[in-house]
Amino acid sequence: MTAGTVAQAITRAHRNEWARVVAGLARRFDDLDVAEEAAAEAFAAAAERWPREGVPANPGGWLVTTATRKAIDRLRRESQRDARHQAARFGYDASPAEPTGPVEDDRLRLIFICCHPVLASQARVALTLRLLGGLTVAEIARAFLVSETTMARRITRAKAKIKAAGVPFRIPGPDDVRERLAGVLAVVYLVFNEGYLASAGDDPVRSDRTDEAIRLGRLLRTLLPDDGEVTGLLALMLLTEARRSARVSRTGELVTLDEQDRGAWDRALIAEGNALVQERIEAVAAGAAPGRYQLQAAIGVVHTAAPSARDTDWSTIVALYGRLVLLDPSPIVRLNRAVAVAEVDGPSVGLAEVDRLGAGLDGYHAFHAARADLLRRLGRSGESRTAYDRAVELAGNPAERAYLTRRRDQLAG
Template sequence: MNPSALPDRDALHRSIDSVWRIEAARIIASVARMTRDVGRAEELAQDALLAALEHWPKDGLPANPAAWLMTTAKRRAIDHLRQQVLHQREHEALGRDLEALEAQYAPDVADTLMHAEQDDIGDDLLRLIFTACHPVLPTEARVALTLRLLGGLTTAEIARAFLVPEPTVAQRIVRAKRSLTAAQVPFEVPGAADRAPRLASVLEVIYLIFNEGYAATAGDDWMRPALCAEAQRLVRVLASLAPDEPEVQGLVALLEIQASRLPARTDAQGQPVLLMDQDRARWDHLLVRRGLAALDKAEQLARTGKPWGPYALQGAIAACHARARQAQDTDWPHIVALYDALLQVAPSPVVALNRAVAVGMAEGPEAALALVDALASDPLLRHYHWLPSVRGDLLAKLGRGDEARAEFERAASLTRNAQEKALLLARACG
């Protein structure tokens, strides 16, 4: 390629970063299917990324960057497997074993460029989730590892999602990889009988992946729609595997309804728009209908004796917003009641804070402020920017402008998302 045709190095690195963020989970999942080792799969995928950083600045961006990365990672996986054979088999058996490896995996490599979209991506991703959510791991480690592999979240982002120190998350991820390798956990979606012990962790992972897409914890982007879409695809596949689980249907409802708002969450200039200010005509009403249908199914399943859990309850809260044609039509007392139920099944200071917001809308800012102030001493919320943001909003409604400004400035200092920081500082000035 003519050097003058090569892209600007900074622009190229941004392109590589963008492709990697979107494709990393698919690549790791496909390589894990080959190696049967999640930790090794991540290393081989990272090798492919390093190869891109080495070759693309010299050769230019390939026509299909995602397929290039997938092909490179699979070739490295074949090399890794070949080395395993060399170390594990007797010399006279090498020819037959290597031949079998090539026959099994070479078509994958050869076809990747031509049929990238036809690869068994969805199943591989779901296999990876169920593998990383194996009962051999503690619940916290399952979720942290899967968010790292599938969500592409950094350890810092995962730590913020769980309100725990970053080194704690890093240790969980390292130990989880070692435990899966030591236990020789099979890379598969388990049968129905073995699925139940992992289901709660799988649902939590998909939920948190969506959340990171819906409201990015860090960086320049207000949202990461590709993560939302990935979570929606995964929960739809999961719903086909477990159609009679109300919590699966509840999560389908929650994600579809939440995703319906994505087009309205920014204005024409790309600036964030909060829920109560959104143009509801811009919501994706097909997704709303899909979500409400899933919630109806969860309700039908509940009548058979399968109780609602946190996702069905959150789906019901989302449905209250979806059914209101205008913001002022929202049934806030019902939302408060649903949060009361949610606190019973999944108590947390974050749920309590969200309930306080609903109380503020149903009963007024003064009632909500008392609830928020009671949460201020909770150590889990000490560095949670949403707490001072909510408090600032309530103080502003009560006409206590100077106090509200200080809270918005504090919230801005705690967030690591550039768009959210700008929004909070604008509110502090307004």
């Protein structure tokens, strides 16, 4: 087996098994630090031993066994020879079993732990991206537009708060589920986005992360089948995932929505997403108020329903974004609305709205990319080039950088 083949196997194992290993260790040892560090040590051992010994027939089982031994060794080194240590050492847990809830999945339970109310909203998202999504601290820092040091401290403090609060490893009761649900949905969606268009790394698309987010979305819908936002998020992810195969060209460049081959879209995913949105439309007609994910899913339906980019119903999209801004007036939502406004009222109107958001989005590459495109459409090539330069500088995704670089280089003069 070549070194390249082994490296690919390790990468694949990390993508497929990291969340499962961490979640299983967290349940067994009731300690997030132990779980994360033992999992990391197991993958380091794989990188050292698999090139010599070969890739095991069951990589996931090998990693779980190795990580468990690493965790026990750590507890032994720290002289934590309490009941938890002894139980783990001999392969059983002598304490009364915690109820696990209606969904038997360690990863889903770990999400609810990471989204405990003792944590601030951003800490919940960061912790889950680290423990469930397997993102590095640097990748999470880029997503939050903060330094790596700041993010490392945030994650460390979050784990310490979870430990100090004595949060049990189980899905909470119905009342607690409702309280934590918004944070859980935000985390799942960020994991999805990090896979659909990765913020860093050599791979522009990480299908393992989009698959994991959709899997978690389906589990949440099983847990809460009548919740509109759970349904809306699943629909949104399905409708977005349906376009993934057309998102990046063969040369590794981002293909924007207006240039994508719509014949390559996954019609089965679109049909499933449309059915979920239709279900929520009927609920809204009966008096339910749509939430942010339901509105974004409705926008996705409008995009996927258009046979070509020129046939897109931009007026409806602007109206939906108008309702979304009332629920979530964040600068990014308002930026998306401004881009849609430019399609209805022209680039000068859209640019005016985009420029009003500048103070809060200077470190966000999509803000500069939107400005660059609108300035290009207005014939202001010099300003457009400057905006493209800033967008390329900030973009962490290689496919986006390639696209933005080409668009900049096509400018006249």
